[in-house]
Amino acid sequence: MEKELILKYVLQNAINYNGKANPGAIIGKVLQEKPNLKPKIKEISKEINKIVQDINKLNIEEQRTQLLSLDPKLLEKKEVKKKELPELNIKNLVMRFEPSPSGALHIGHAYVLGLIHLVCKKNNGKLIVRIGDTNPGNIVKEAYDLIKEDANWLTNNSIDSFPIQSERLEIYYKYAKKVLELGKAYICTCDPEDARSKINSGKACPCRNLEAKEQLERWKLMFSKYKPGDAVLRIKTDIEHKNPAMRDWPAFRISEKEHVKTKNKFRVWPLMNFAVTIDDHEMKVNVTIRAKEHRDNEKRQKYLYDYFKWESPKCLYVGRINFSDMKVSASLAKRMIKEKRRTDWDDIRLPFLPALRKRGYQPNALLKFAEEIGLSEADKVTNKKEFFKSINSFNRDLVDETSDRYFLILEPYKKLEIKNAPKKNIQLDLYPGVRLGGRKFYTESEFYFEEKFKKDQVYRLMHLYNIKNREFLSEEQDERLSAKMIHWLPTKNAIEIEVLQENNKITKGLAEESIKKVKKGDIIQAERFAFLKCLDNNKFIYLHK
Numbered sequence: 001m002e003k004e005l006i007l008k009y010v011l012q013n014a015i016n017y018n019g020k021a022n023p024g025a026i027i028g029k030v031l032q033e034k035p036n037l038k039p040k041i042k043e044i045s046k047e048i049n050k051i052v053q054d055i056n057k058l059n060i061e062e063q064r065t066q067l068l069s070l071d072p073k074l075l076e077k078k079e080v081k082k083k084e085l086p087e088l089n090i091k092n093l094v095m096r097f098e099p100s101p102s103g104a105l106h107i108g109h110a111y112v113l114g115l116i117h118l119v120c121k122k123n124n125g126k127l128i129v130r131i132g133d134t135n136p137g138n139i140v141k142e143a144y145d146l147i148k149e150d151a152n153w154l155t156n157n158s159i160d161s162f163p164i165q166s167e168r169l170e171i172y173y174k175y176a177k178k179v180l181e182l183g184k185a186y187i188c189t190c191d192p193e194d195a196r197s198k199i200n201s202g203k204a205c206p207c208r209n210l211e212a213k214e215q216l217e218r219w220k221l222m223f224s225k226y227k228p229g230d231a232v233l234r235i236k237t238d239i240e241h242k243n244p245a246m247r248d249w250p251a252f253r254i255s256e257k258e259h260v261k262t263k264n265k266f267r268v269w270p271l272m273n274f275a276v277t278i279d280d281h282e283m284k285v286n287v288t289i290r291a292k293e294h295r296d297n298e299k300r301q302k303y304l305y306d307y308f309k310w311e312s313p314k315c316l317y318v319g320r321i322n323f324s325d326m327k328v329s330a331s332l333a334k335r336m337i338k339e340k341r342r343t344d345w346d347d348i349r350l351p352f353l354p355a356l357r358k359r360g361y362q363p364n365a366l367l368k369f370a371e372e373i374g375l376s377e378a379d380k381v382t383n384k385k386e387f388f389k390s391i392n393s394f395n396r397d398l399v400d401e402t403s404d405r406y407f408l409i410l411e412p413y414k415k416l417e418i419k420n421a422p423k424k425n426i427q428l429d430l431y432p433g434v435r436l437g438g439r440k441f442y443t444e445s446e447f448y449f450e451e452k453f454k455k456d457q458v459y460r461l462m463h464l465y466n467i468k469n470r471e472f473l474s475e476e477q478d479e480r481l482s483a484k485m486i487h488w489l490p491t492k493n494a495i496e497i498e499v500l501q502e503n504n505k506i507t508k509g510l511a512e513e514s515i516k517k518v519k520k521g522d523i524i525q526a527e528r529f530a531f532l533k534c535l536d537n538n539k540f541i542y543l544h545k
């Protein structure tokens with residue numbers, strides 16, 4: 001029975017890794033399916049090693065045939081899940097991701113940036129993260145650094161460069177002049193309401209037909225005389241376009257709001273469609289992936305590409321991920337941080353990358369999530385629980401093998417004496433069957449327990465012995481006792497610890513002495529509780545079960 005259970009996971013692991021199974025990766029799966037095997041972990045590990053040796057001698061086809069007869073679902077699952085990323089067949093591929101610095105990157109960004117990174121990597125391309133900061137009124141100063149750190153983290157340092165648009169204004173100005181000279185743009189000084197209703201009814205305002213020379217005069221005035229709202233540079237499209245939203249789009253406006261980086265040096269700001277077109281051309285971007293609501297923007301930008309006789313990039317689109325019960329919004333998070341309802345962008349409760357990083361999520365878990373959704377235009381509705389269930393399972397696969405095991409007891413706990421307790425010196429494994437030993441315990445009769453003991457119920461102190469009615473019962477593990485497995489700590493040498501929980505509250509507790517070995521940044525598994533990341537000496541943050 002257990003042999004079969006082990007065998008199917010060994011086969012699955014072997015098939016997924018070119019025919020060579022890794023013993024360390026199997027034990028977790030086996031215990032996940034049958035947690036009651038935990039006490040027999042030594043025997044199970046031995047068995048796994050034996051089976052792995054046998055299975056690794058087979059070729060993948062033989063392994064496949066065996067798994068097919070044993071549990072075909074394990075075979076299918078992996079294959080159906082794997083959506084192929086596109087082969088682009090483009091020489092000198094350059095892609096970009098353009099966040100605005102209105103906050104840190106969130107889990108929605110992680111999907112899009114993650115996907116762009118994966119597609120780019122598969123096609124040997126270069127990836128640029130361009131900071132779109134041409135709206136001075138919507139910038140969070142610390143976002144520049146946060147975006148850089150998080151993008152580097154998420155992509156395992158694969159970003160080629162981080163150009164910042166507010167440092168490129170002179171370039172946009174140069175092209176604004178060019179398009180005015182071409183007669184393909186105009187500076188509208190009409191009352192904004194009038195201009196809008198004219199455009200909506202498909203009629204040109206008087207500014208549209210002025211000569212290029214006059215337009216260039218007006219362009220100069222945008223830098224001096226005109227006040228914000230007085231003048232807008234528009235790109236000519238088709239004034240009678242059947243979709244009014246396509247008619248003559250705005251490309252520059254005046255704003256006197258102070259900019260975080262350039263202060264009051266500039267007052268003429270390009271709007272997104274203009275800056276994006278110029279940058280994509282100048283940076284040789286040839287494939288874009290963005291949210292499908294940008295489809296109309298692609299059409300708007302096409303006019304500019306045509307006027308300059310430039311080749312436009314190939315555009316691919318993805319759908320949105322909507323969370324039914326969670327607001328993923330930079331402006332909301334910013335407000336909550338300001339009102340001190342959240343500590344900062346890395347507050348454990350926020351769905352932003354600084355928080356996920358701090359908790360111990362691995363970039364590859366998020367990349368796996370992006371890969372699993374793939375390049376799909378379908379909108380997805382999910383909720384917090386589903387989302388975390390999926391990234392937690394990816395993350396568990398990544399951290400399990402490297403996380404040492406420790407005993408932890410959290411408040412409320414009790415100090416209790418076990419009658420007739422034998423004194424014991426035992427040594428437990430840091431990782432069962434793999435990293436042996438490393439955790440020494442000396443037990444007498446006093447322990448800390450979280451458990452509320454029931455009368456006449458047999459309990460097994462994990463890896464130690466059985467008790468009943470707070471009295472020593474027997475040493476050996478015995479299924480007939482139907483003992484409830486509990487964890488424990490000897491009262492001597494227990495270390496005080498703190499765990500920052502998901503609700504941002506700190507729970508105090510105690511841990512075994514060997515937890516002193518854990519260093520800042522290490523991820524551990526607190527047995528029977530959760531994976532935790534060490535934030536500092538004896539301070540931990542909750543990661544996941």
Ligand SMILES: [Zn+2]
Pocket residue numbers: 187188189190195205206207208
């Ligand atoms: Zn006008």
